[in-house]
Amino acid sequence: MSEEEKIGVYICHCGHNIAGTVDVEGVAEWAKSLPNVTVSKDYKFMCSSLGQELIEEDIAEQGLSRVVVAACSPHMHEPTFRGACSRAGLNPYLFEMANIREHASWVHQDDGEAATEKAKSIVSGAVSRARELEPLEPFRAPIDETTLVVGGGIAGINTALEIANAGYKVILVEREPSIGGHMAQFDKTFPTLDCSACILTPKMFDVGNHPNIELMTYSEVEQVDGYVGNFTVRIRKKARMIDVDLCTGCGDCWERCPAKVVDTVYEAGLGYRTAVYRPFPQAVPKYPVIDTESCIYFKNGRCRACEKFCPTDAIKFDQEDEIIVTSVGNIVLATGYDLFDSRRLPQYGYGRLANVFTSLEFERMTNASGPTDGKVLLRDGVTEPKSVAILHCIGSRDKNTNDYCSAICCMAALKFAHLVKEKTDAEVYNFYIDMRTAPKDYETFYNRLMQEGTHFIRGRAAEVTDAARKPEEVGKLIVQAEDTLIGKQRRIPVDMVILMAGMQPRHDSQEVSHRFGIGCSDAGFFNESHPKLDPIATMNAGIFIAGVCQGPKDIPASVSQGAAAASRVLSLIGKGEVEIEPVRAHIDEDRCSGCRICNNLCPYNAIDFLEDLAVSRVNPALCKGCGTCVAACPSQVIDGQHYTFNSIMSQIEGLLWDVRPNGEEKVTFQKTEPV
């Protein structure tokens, strides 16, 4: 620490956000008494251009050597103020932020006095820490121009196409044998009733044939290392048992395959597929895969019918998983969603009562290429329903399952109601809590449905039962609900019930989020960097999210977010290089004892032991700056840049300015009970 440091302290009012609770003028006045503080001011909005100019002027005129801004979270405006320091010629790492909004004014709103005292401590801690800061230079690294897109649904497809069309390479990884995602399962899209396949398949085709897109279906990303601009990813290409160079996608194999299994993915359990299969006719790529779990040959060593009939000898039963390790600069996650499992709500009878369907089953049913060729039929496959009940919010807006709104089910329910009306003469009853039809033109569709004669009953259905109480209920499914608009219990007998199952994060989203080093909400949706201003980036630089993996949304929103993620990637590629925070460990080799304790602690194997010099050395390219080795070094010779021993010790002293003992008065040691 140098006695000559000149520290400028700026206390932000943030309108009323801080000033409404904390006595900001008082704190600014008080901060003048802190050692080394030359300037202490309060200002309405420090992040405004005028606020930033205030800092820049003071650096120039007063020769400030350290700047402390007490305002919001550093995750919000640290880059802003570092920029201001930089422009005025001060090394940006000599700036320190004191978070007196999220950590003081907003959480102690009922106690202004306590909030002000806490703000003082936080400012004092920041000033003490600032005194110990050292100038640093960010690392610069070139950006690998290839982008990895994970997930081949509509969001991922759009991201991949946007980037590829700009002239950069994309690797698109999809877990299933074909891209297309959930959108490929739908027949119509709301509210325009566009044919889903007609608008999706051209895009799928483009992905499959784009010179800049390397498509890896039936593959999963297993491991991610590195940092923004320079990630190394390990992709497992599962064995298709098909030589794609020979296969023509003719279909002889699946036509001859004797093993039939229920297709729980593409047909949502409503239809069958063979063991060697292509999920749907428009699949991209066109090649089938052999599902080794249901293939008769893999079970008992006999059959090989597909191999016998394949005209190009493309069946390869000995194919093995392929591991591909490649480097990419940016990653976009568009991993989509799982449908809520309606079996979790037994009161609605799914899985027990034959004619209770899930929304995805109904999507497949109305799809012209689906198991019923687009006819709306009961589970027996022949009877057309005379009445249909559509139950909203299954697994949504319910504290027992998922408390969030799945955002799309109201509109999908309206679409279903329309399709039922269009294809049958059935009466349709919608049981809803609230109709949520916010985006453009959605309300018009709702009005149209009301005119079409669909019945809307405001009330969450209590149960679906086949226990008849009246003669007209015999042989029907009875939906029991309280109609909250007329304040009465109603029992509506129907032939078919559709459960509008909500959207859930992928079952492995927690695991995936950890693999990519990004955060995940309690529900399991990936966390965005900022809910309002940056719903695309994540906490891990260079990793972006798009589509429902970030939160429930419809197709247009997924498409937009996919394009937004692409634009973020392109702007990084356009810059050509990235600046990386110089928060790294550094070993003072003159003082290193060579004990090697740090070597094994490093989760990234970034510390090498130099046998000839008998010291350890940190490889800054591998080090991520966690500081584990710094804390462990028994000789205290590892320096955690920007979070040095001295800076944290000093911050502790600063934070405790009001309770620190005066000097080192001497008292004899006495044995006491734990206090």
Next chain:
Amino acid sequence: MVDYKQYHPAWGDRSPVIIGFLCNWCSYRAADLAGTSRFGYPATLRDIRIMCTGRLDPTFVIKALREGADGVLVMGCHPGQCHYEEGNFKAMRRVALLRRTLSQLGVHPDRVQLGWASAAQGIIFTETVKEMTEKIAKLGPLKWHDNNHDASPHLPPLPEKEATHG
């Protein structure tokens, strides 16, 4: 201001002081979220942002207690979800050892606690601070210097500097 005398008479007019070490990726953001969501909690916590709880040098904890804090709360990502793979497991080991050491020094081990909150768990952060505050309030002020002056020579060397405040 809350009257902490109801928990322990020795508080007088003062409130417990807890130093928090929050990791940059999960618990610091949980604290931010608590702020954004206006989840109130006692004004007892004064936090320090570190990149990872793995950075927690046990010296920091002893320093904080020695400098007048009544307790130290270390919070990181949930086990298995550390941004740096396993830093929080290292914190777990270190804090466990530290608590044993402190109890041998006569400091109640509950004064140093370890907790987890993901970036989405503002409410868990809030609850943890509330619980910790209540525990410390019941234990009463630590008064390290009044009780344990001779402990100082055994501490690791501190950076050479004069006391800057007070």
